[in-house]
Amino acid sequence: MLPRIVSLVPSLTEAVAVSAPGALVGVTDWCSHPAGLDVARVGGTKNPKLDRVLALAPDLVIANEEENREPDLTALREAGVEVLVTEVRDVPQAFRELARVVEACGASSRSSWLARAEDAWSSLPAPRERRTAVVPVWRRPWMVLGRDTFAGDVLARLGVDHLYTDHGERYPRVPLDELRAAAPDLVVLPDEPYRFTADDGPEAFPGLPCALVSGRHLTWYGPSLAEAPWVLGEALRAAGR
Structure with missing residues (x-):
């Protein structure tokens, strides 16, 4: 059974949606991909409605240290919700954190899109000019x-x-x-x-x-x-x- 996930980060919403369809039960108002995502909306990234998040009884909330505010994440933890906080400052770190998110959302195997993305960046030719x-x-x-x-x-x-x-x-x-x-x-x-x-x-x-x-x-x-x-x-x- 997939965990019930609320995502407070638009890009991670997309990652979870395509890696573990059906796991998402709540996302922010700014989560625009994939198109037509039909789950509960819980407010903005900086001002999520915590009562809405808790009402969804999530097994996991996915957040980011830059996108989301620590007081909100602390409040969720104090309410007994597990919170996974990502930190992404460069491309290699993005891939490490995405692999962690995909695993946490219960995907049965490594996502093909993640492999394609890693290949796209690892095979990138050196720029001809700067x-x-x-x-x-x-x-x-x-x-x-x-x-x-x-x-x-x-x-x-x-x-x-x-x-x-x-x-x-x-x-x-x-x-x-x-x-x-x-x-x-x-x-x-x-x-x-x-x-x-x-x-x-x-x-x-x-x-x-x-x-x-x-x-x-x-x-x-x-x-x-x-x-x-x-x-x-x-x-x-x-x-x-």
Whole structure:
């Protein structure tokens, strides 16, 4: 019998759903993949409705140290719920944590998508060139990737080194004038958490190539990792043409 699982992390929701169909009994309002997932919604990643989670009588709640707040996880533990907390700062760590999640959700065998994703990244050719970038994740105020981030490691493996990788904060607020003055080779604009679009983002960086990329492929650690090198690589190459 599969355990009853509540996932508080969108990318891990997708991982559990495709690895152990039927195990999920609750997910956040932001869990958009796989499409048509018909289970209870328990609020946001930062503000889950703990009463809803507990009412589902989960055997396990899956969380992430960055996505979710420790007070919520502590409250769940104190209510007697087992909580699995993941930490993902780079691609190898993502695969280790995903293997742990897949095992915890009761999958009968190693998921084929995980093997494909590992192969996609292990067989990735060395980049022909390296470029620098700033990577906004929010505006009003402007915030960018800083140190020790999964998305930063993903980009580095694709030949893009973001300029705030040594910043003291993981997601620093940086004035727009400073971002422009940093003179990156390109600006990488994901569509989440802030939804940058062709009409909302590139106009702030006149004269700089901008790559509009899928946030799911840049920041999610789950089945999307299998296609992320190709999807992101195409978007990054297009920005340099």
